[in-house]
């Protein structure tokens with residue numbers, strides 16, 4: 001496998017960048033030539049049609065393809081025996097599984113037939129709620145094979161969150177497991193699904209894979225076993241039928257929906273389409289990580305998040321790469337687990353999150369003893385700003401100062417990496433994402449939407465926007481296009497607004513400073529403050545609440561909740577009430593959203609018009625008590641002193 005679009009030198013980067021801006025249609029048509037199409041785009045069509053007003057974004061509309069033919073079939077002739085997925089189980093004593101492209105292709109075809117036998121058709125929404133096992137990747141690809149729209153939900157979300165997503169997506173099918181192993185825990189996934197389905201009238205079928213042998217209730221007429229269904233396909237179909245043709249999809253048909261949090265209470269279903277997402281994930285994978293055939297690529301994310309979609313499943317498989325998928329967590333059975341995996345599988349490229357690095361740093365160097373990390377060539381970081389201390393620890397102790405670190409900035413909505421250095425090709429700079437990829441046109445704007453062009457000291461600072469679409473940009477939010485327009489395209493005219501703040505230096509490098517909206521980034525997981533507040537407010541004793549982020553040594557940001565309780569509760573019950581609130585949040589959203597700190601307050605600081613002054617709450621949570629700014633517009637300034645006194 002060779003990559004005609006792989007950039008190898010800094011000069012080639014600048015050349016590619018320039019052409020991608022001057023002639024985006026020609027540039028991406030050339031990249032598209034490296035893929036297999038069922039039908040090329042009609043001659044009369046534009047490669048790119050767009051405006052950011054509606055927004056309407058179409059890449060290669062009218063061309064026909066199936067992404068799985070590019071991720072699987074295309075590699076069979078020459079690389080069929082190459083390992084596509086290496087799976088490392090949660091328990092280090094359990095056997096590793098390796099699936100070659102041939103085997104993965106066959107399993108995807110078998111399961112695609114299972115989906116068909118169960119009535120799934122092109123365009124149907126299939127919700128996938130599984131642990132990190134190869135069958136999760138198989139389920140995702142089988143949906144794509146028949147043109148069903150997958151919507152993967154991370155295993156840490158609650159029944160209520162799943163129910164909301166099922167409802168929003170109008171999903172009729174679910175693929176799940178009896179349970180999932182994560183470290184010392186055994187998470188009863190099917191039972192969570194059962195709770196999510198109470199009162200649900202649209203789901204017709206639940207396909208259950210066996211992983212943990214946890215007892216599950218199987219409802220007649222609705223629930224079937226994965227194994228039985230696959231056996232049925234294998235028994236009744238011959239090889240030819242099994243090699244089922246992939247559905248012919250339009251370039252702009254939806255490939256998947258992935259729910260993500262925003263500044264309003266309700267998560268939104270980000271929609272990505274077939275061709276643009278395919279080009280973007282493959283292009284960025286090959287260029288940012290400088291993947292070479294034979295390399296073992298280890299992305300530690302969960303497929304329940306966009307990083308797992310783009311850099312465990314689609315990007316690597318489209319490039320014919322070998323991708324390592326890990327079921328467990330970095331600290332189980334001990335804090336040396338990642339390093340054991342790197343050593344055991346001779347990992348060449350490691351892609352993880354700053355929160356994992358900081359957590360492992362806190363165990364010192366002992367867990368690294370005796371681990372051979374010499375196979376590593378490239379290290380990657382994703383999900384949140386990486387602080388310099390973590391960057392240097394990663395560089396020194398993991399990369400032994402010989403591996404370029406790529407700090408990759410992107411979002412669920414961007415489909416793949418937008419700003420990053422290219423490993424060993426363009427320079428790295430600690431805690432800076434550095435340069436935009438070809439096709440990406442960032443700019444910084446001030447509050448009024450004016451482009452920032454003045455440097456203060458060595459950098460300029462502003463809200464990060466994009467001027468034009470790249471192939472992997474989201475197309476809509478499921479079932480509510482207006483929401484997509486409002487959220488991303490209305491803050492600044494004719495620009496895509498990322499929600500992040502950034503700095504830019506004189507060489508054009510970017511440093512992302514964090515979210516400027518009401519979105520938190522906790523251990524690299526996105527949470528909306530309004531979403532967490534809504535969950536807290538569900539507790540019977542809570543009158544109202546306000547949630548803000550604060551700096552957290554390991555998680556990056558922690559969740560700080562100010563809560564007003566009704567007067568009936570007894571002071572001595574505070575600890576119990578705290579626990580009850582945590583249980584409520586776990587039940588409504590999931591354990592990932594549990595506040596780290598809950599401070600009970602008599603009142604929230606509000607202006608005379610009733611608006612909560614979050615700025616003050618943020619400062620108190622951050623410990624900046626002497627720098628609260630103007631508090632004269634508050635209805636009751638005395639509230640601030642109380643809040644300061646009660647700070648946790």
Ligand code: PRX
Nearest residue numbers: 382383384385407408409410411412512526
């Ligand atoms: O704030 C940015 C932060 O994560 C947000 C996107 O979150 P999500 O959609 O969950 O996707 C995470 C994985 C791509 C961004 O708005 N973020 C992501 N990567 C970085 C980052 N912040 C700083 N540096 C990064 N490398």
